[in-house]
Each structure stands twice: as structure tokens, then as C-alpha cells.
Amino acid sequence: MTEAVKTPRGTDLTPALNAGNDELSLAERSYRAIRDQLVMLQIRPGAPINEDQLTKVLAVGRTPVREALKRLETERLVVAYPRRGTFATEVHITDLTHISEVRSQLEPFAAASAATRATHTDHEHLEDLLSAVRTAPDDLQPGGALMQLDMQVHRAIYATAHNPYLEDTLIRYDNLATRIWCLFLDRLPTMAGHVAEHGPLIKAILAGDPDRAADLTRAHITSFEQSIRAAL
Numbered sequence: 001m002t003e004a005v006k007t008p009r010g011t012d013l014t015p016a017l018n019a020g021n022d023e024l025s026l027a028e029r030s031y032r033a034i035r036d037q038l039v040m041l042q043i044r045p046g047a048p049i050n051e052d053q054l055t056k057v058l059a060v061g062r063t064p065v066r067e068a069l070k071r072l073e074t075e076r077l078v079v080a081y082p083r084r085g086t087f088a089t090e091v092h093i094t095d096l097t098h099i100s101e102v103r104s105q106l107e108p109f110a111a112a113s114a115a116t117r118a119t120h121t122d123h124e125h126l127e128d129l130l131s132a133v134r135t136a137p138d139d140l141q142p143g144g145a146l147m148q149l150d151m152q153v154h155r156a157i158y159a160t161a162h163n164p165y166l167e168d169t170l171i172r173y174d175n176l177a178t179r180i181w182c183l184f185l186d187r188l189p190t191m192a193g194h195v196a197e198h199g200p201l202i203k204a205i206l207a208g209d210p211d212r213a214a215d216l217t218r219a220h221i222t223s224f225e226q227s228i229r230a231a232l
Contacts (some may be wrong), residue, residue: 026060031068033058038077038088039175040147041182049078049086075172077179091183093232099177100225104218106170111201111217112210114160122160123206129153130202136195146195151178153198160205180228187231194224 024032034054037043054065069086072078080086118126129152136149154174158167181188188194197220204213 026064027067030058030060030064031071034068039178043088045088045091047088091179099173102173104221108214108217110158110161110166111213114157115205115208115210115213117162118160126202133199150195184231
């Protein structure tokens, strides 16, 4: 395949590759770097994935990139066609209903679990995120500070549930939901308000109130779906 991965001017995958634990494998680091580009639509839906270019940009061998792409295919972020190559999956609005059905069942449970299982370390991390939510800028750029904060809050809550299978599942669905959000971002004027909804949710978890945490999470997911549909 000769076409290049389509990323915006100035996009650099190297910081994402180097971020986090230095002990992570090259395949894991490559996976995270490519995943975040796909989630934020910095690799556009339907764009061809050029393995040669990725190995150069990420400064890794072909094997870690191939392993990362195989994993991303199971997460519905890329699709491989025989004799055609690998492409970023398209984003279809019909996916919204399916994704919301799963999230509305699992995320309230995760939030309730987080409220009862949060450790002292979890509390410290959530308090830091609560402060960030309170002072978050109204940044509407895909991959910008506000969207990064939204993903950080969701992933922190999933981790605080202390169920790795639940956490992995919800990260996958949140990634797919974020792709839809990015697609309609220029039509959604209330993104800051959407992120601000995390404030009361984090407080409920910190207070150890599982019922309120579950209710707020359910309302948050419903609000997300309604906002997307209003933008159609």
C-alpha cells in the first residue's frame, strides 16, 4: 500500500509512544499511540494505514506495529481486507445506539463499584481530576485538553472499580463513543458542560455513594446520546 496514514499537519505520534511506563513493551506503546490517533480521528475514518510509515514515525520495528494493528482490529478501530490492506474503521451513527446500550448497563455498575472500592490512592487521583474539571478550559479541539480530560476521568473511574475485565471492556466502548463525539464536535457547543457533569459524579464516588454515582453516570450517557442526535 502506498498511501500514507492521514494525520493533521504537525501531528507527532512519538510523544504518545514515549508516554507512560518505560517498561511497557514496544507493541503496547505502539498500540496506545496508534489507538489514541484513531480515537481522536487524527487518523481519519476510512483512511488507509501504512505500516511502513508507522514504523518510521514511531521508530519501532514492523512487528510491534503489526501486533498493535491486530489488537486494534479486535477493538473495531481498524479493519483489514485481503489484498487491500488495513484501514481505520468508518464511524456510523447507527453505532451510537449499540454503544449506548452497552455503556448504559455497564458504566453505572462501574461507577457504583468505584464508590465502594476506591482506595486512598484512588481518592487522591480522583480529587486531582475533580480540580481539573472545575478549572477546565472550553477547548473544542479533537485531542485537546478538554477531550483528554474527559477520557482521563472515564478511565480513572473504570480503574477505580478494580475489575480489570470491566475496565478493558469499558475503555473499548468509550473509545468508540469518543470517535463519534469527535465526528460531530463542530456541531456540539456544550462540550464544556458535558465534561462538567463529571464533577458531581466524582464527588459521589469520593463520598462513597454508589446509588448516586450510578444515577449520575446513567444520566451522563443519556445526555451524550441526546446531544449527538440533536446535532444530526
